[in-house]
Amino acid sequence: MTRLILAAGVAALAIAAPAAAGPHGERGGHGNGGHAVAQKHGGGGGGGQQARQARGGGEARVQARGGGEARVQARGGGEARVQARGGGEARAQARQNRGGERSAMRIQARENRGAERRMAMYEQKGRAQGKANVRAAERAANRANIRTAERGRALNRQAVRQEMVRRNEVLGRNVAPVMAIRENQRAPLQIRQGERVNFAQNLGFGVGGCPPGLAKKPVACMPPGQADKLLGQRLDVVRDQVAFRDLPNRLQYVYADTPNYYYRYGDGYMYRVNRSDDVISALLPLFGLGYTVGQAFPAAYPYYAMPAAYQPFYPSSPYYDYRYADGYMYEVDPYTGLIEDVDPVLGYGYGYGQVMPLAYSAYNVPYQYRPYYYDTSDYYYRYAPGAIYQVDPTTSLITAVAALLSPNSLAIGQPLPIGYSAYNVPYAYRSTYYDTPDAWYRYSNGSIYRVDPASQLVTALVVSALT
Amino acid sequence: MLKTLPLCVCAAALALGACGKSNSNTMAPVQSSQAKEAAGDKTIAASLDQNSKFFQAAKAVGLDATLAGPGPYTVLVPSDNAFGKAEGDALKNPADPKNRAEITRILTYHILPGVILSDDISKAIENGKGKALLATMGGETLTATKDGGNIVLTGGDGSKARVTQADIKASNGVVHDIDAVLAPPKTAASSGRPQQEKR
Numbered sequence: 264m265t266r267l268i269l270a271a272g273v274a275a276l277a278i279a280a281p282a283a284a285g286p287h288g289e290r291g292g293h294g295n296g297g298h299a300v301a302q303k304h305g306g307g308g309g310g311g312q313q314a315r316q317a318r319g320g321g322e323a324r325v326q327a328r329g330g331g332e333a334r335v336q337a338r339g340g341g342e343a344r345v346q347a348r349g350g351g352e353a354r355a356q357a358r359q360n361r362g363g364e365r366s367a368m369r370i371q372a373r374e375n376r377g378a379e380r381r382m383a384m385y386e387q388k389g390r391a392q393g394k395a396n397v398r399a400a401e402r403a404a405n406r407a408n409i410r411t412a413e414r415g416r417a418l419n420r421q422a423v424r425q426e427m428v429r430r431n432e433v434l435g436r437n438v439a440p441v442m443a444i445r446e447n448q449r450a451p452l453q454i455r456q457g458e459r460v461n462f463a464q465n466l467g468f469g470v471g472g473c474p475p476g477l478a479k480k481p482v483a484c485m486p487p488g489q490a491d492k493l494l495g496q497r498l499d500v501v502r503d504q505v506a507f508r509d510l511p512n513r514l515q516y517v518y519a520d521t522p523n524y525y526y527r528y529g530d531g532y533m534y535r536v537n538r539s540d541d542v543i544s545a546l547l548p549l550f551g552l553g554y555t556v557g558q559a560f561p562a563a564y565p566y567y568a569m570p571a572a573y574q575p576f577y578p579s580s581p582y583y584d585y586r587y588a589d590g591y592m593y594e595v596d597p598y599t600g601l602i603e604d605v606d607p608v609l610g611y612g613y614g615y616g617q618v619m620p621l622a623y624s625a626y627n628v629p630y631q632y633r634p635y636y637y638d639t640s641d642y643y644y645r646y647a648p649g650a651i652y653q654v655d656p657t658t659s660l661i662t663a664v665a666a667l668l669s670p671n672s673l674a675i676g677q678p679l680p681i682g683y684s685a686y687n688v689p690y691a692y693r694s695t696y697y698d699t700p701d702a703w704y705r706y707s708n709g710s711i712y713r714v715d716p717a718s719q720l721v722t723a724l725v726v727s728a729l730t
Numbered sequence: 731m732l733k734t735l736p737l738c739v740c741a742a743a744l745a746l747g748a749c750g751k752s753n754s755n756t757m758a759p760v761q762s763s764q765a766k767e768a769a770g771d772k773t774i775a776a777s778l779d780q781n782s783k784f785f786q787a788a789k790a791v792g793l794d795a796t797l798a799g800p801g802p803y804t805v806l807v808p809s810d811n812a813f814g815k816a817e818g819d820a821l822k823n824p825a826d827p828k829n830r831a832e833i834t835r836i837l838t839y840h841i842l843p844g845v846i847l848s849d850d851i852s853k854a855i856e857n858g859k860g861k862a863l864l865a866t867m868g869g870e871t872l873t874a875t876k877d878g879g880n881i882v883l884t885g886g887d888g889s890k891a892r893v894t895q896a897d898i899k900a901s902n903g904v905v906h907d908i909d910a911v912l913a914p915p916k917t918a919a920s921s922g923r924p925q926q927e928k929r
Contacts (some may be wrong), residue, residue, distance in 0.1 A: 513792075516789065516790075517790065517825070519825070615791050615792035615830060615834070616792070616830070632800075635799065635800050649867075649869070650796075653792075653795060661792070662792070663792045663794075663795035663796075664791075664792045664793050664795060664796045665795055665796065665799055666796060666799050666800070666801075667793075667796055667803070667838065667841060667843075667867040668867075669843045669865060669867055669869075670867075670868075670869035671865055671869060680865065681863055681865070681871055682863045682864055682865025682866075682871040683865055684854040684857065684858055684862045684863060684864075685846050685850045685851050685853070685854035685862055685864060685874075686846070686850040686853065686854070687804070687842070687843060687844025687845055687846045687850065688844065688845065689801075689802045689844065689845050690802075690845060690899075705844070706802070706843065706844035706845070707843055707844070708843070
């Protein structure tokens with residue numbers, strides 16, 4: 264974008280320069296399409312002689328100075344300069360005529376030495392410029408190489424994903440829509456800096472003790488090590504370190520106060536406080552393991568405890584690895600071991616009562632469910648594989664599982680998944696779509712599909728249906 | 731003019747025919763009074779006993795809102811006695827947040843996509859030569875068989891439950907009461923560490 268603006272500015276200058284030039288040649292002149300400056304100084308008594316410089320860089324300057332000296336300079340790319348002083352030559356000629364050959368030789372030698380010095384100076388300058396140019400070129404080449412490598416890595420990731428999709432297709436699994444959704448889920452990370460800032464402010468980043476590095480990360484958090492230090496401290500002492508928020512009503516059932524304890528929520532943790540002395544006696548991280556983007560995934564955690572139903576959706580590759588832990592799927596860089604992304608995984612924990620990662624800031628509910636689940640000032644709704652979540656906008660805590668979506672959804676052209684042998688069409692559609700020897704009808708995730716009984720292939724989506 | 735007129739008429743007829751066909755395929759049929767009567771006015775969440783252990787467990791993991799939503803789902807509801815006999819501590823103390831993952835895993839094993847009436851299960855068993863696999867919302871399957879006139883459901887770990895009352899219809903699905911808690915197959919995920927409070 265910056266380059267575009269600069270290019271537009273240069274183009275505007277190029278257009279404006281000739282337009283600004285006067286009709287009588289007082290101003291004007293182009294140097295090989297570059298910018299042109301023309302000046303005329305009517306100075307001194309001699310007036311009127313002009314010196315002209317022509318630079319190889321496309322710049323032409325015309326100067327007229329008083330003083331009776333004519334000078335013509337021609338620069339070829341800044342490295343060579345030829346100078347001839349008309350006045351000097353005239354004076355040397357006069358001396359030659361008057362004084363003889365020795366003085367002429369001295370002048371010639373002086374001029375030669377001067378010329379040599381100047382040549383040497385320009386050569387040195389040229390070499391320095393050349394070295395600078397080489398260094399700049401090398402830096403540019405390095406940057407280009409890095410960009411190329413990054414592009415290559417991205418392409419490799421894409422190729423690996425495509426290969427996984429192809430394999431899954433061969434195996435009869437349809438993961439393309441889910442992969443597409445997951446891609447879309449990542450995309451908003453690039454564009455919602457403003458939201459991220461708001462989110463950070465709401466949750467007390469900077470106030471709540473998150474270091475600046477973590478403040479930019481998409482999951483609300485205080486680093487676990489820092490949170491540990493709050494244990495055993497009085498609540499009123501840590502109030503300036505933690506941005507406490509009221510718990511959403513729906514979650515007060517889960518974290519119900521007792522005669523001995525009460526709960527407070529802040530910066531991604533639930534704090535249990537002793538009623539007797541207001542000391543924080545326990546804290547519960549509400550984002551998976553308590554680890555977030557940019558932190559190292561614990562090496563001691565079970566190697567690959569991913570639920571079988573989600574393994575096709577999260578294929579590991581040489582470029583990223585997936586680890587499941589406590590209701591969340593972590594994308595881990597296999598080389599650094601750092602967490603790159605966090606997804607709530609549905610089916611084995613659901614993240615209910617936990618923080619919805621900010622990666623889900625964009626509304627992404629499947630089309631057929633949108634009339635039922637749309638964002639309001641009271642709740643947001645977000646889809647992640649397996650369910651649609653209800654999210655409290657103030658705390659970003661998941662307050663309910665609004666709808667379950669089957670992980671083994673039906674897709675046109677794919678075999679009927681195992682487990683759909685029983686007719687399951689909703690009441691309102693049973694009179695229209697009933698099984699016959701030529702066609703079966705099955706419901707899945709808001710839609711009714713037609714299935715060929717002979718081949719067991721899903722042949723069509725006949726209606727989007729929700730009761 | 732005379733030559734082109736029939737062509738135009740045919741094209742218009744085809745276009746209208748196509749429109750009619752697409753409408754019949756994509757437009758949702760108006761819910762008939764018969765269907766409404768069959769479904770009733772109550773949602774699954776409303777038709778369940780609010781003090782039952784199943785509903786309390788669903789509420790503890792946020793699934794009560796699911797059962798009050800548009801669905802449709804087929805829900806297998808174990809009796810309170812069955813909850814008492816169930817293995818493991820998770821179901822006995824659903825309010826404890828560290829049990830949330832396990833409870834969710836068990837409950838989603840009892841929720842099936844769409845409306846599956848007992849007749850539908852029976853037909854599937856018949857077509858499947860004595861057994862039918864039913865997909866669950868947890869991504870696993872359970873097996874349905876017949877024992878005499880009763881439908882018997884078998885979980886992934888071999889647990890068995892008999893349908894004691896079938897086809898309790900709701901506006902967003904159907905409920906079948908069962909006499910035991912079904913357990914999904916044990917996976918690596920289920921052996922993962924539960925979320926721990928730091929003390």
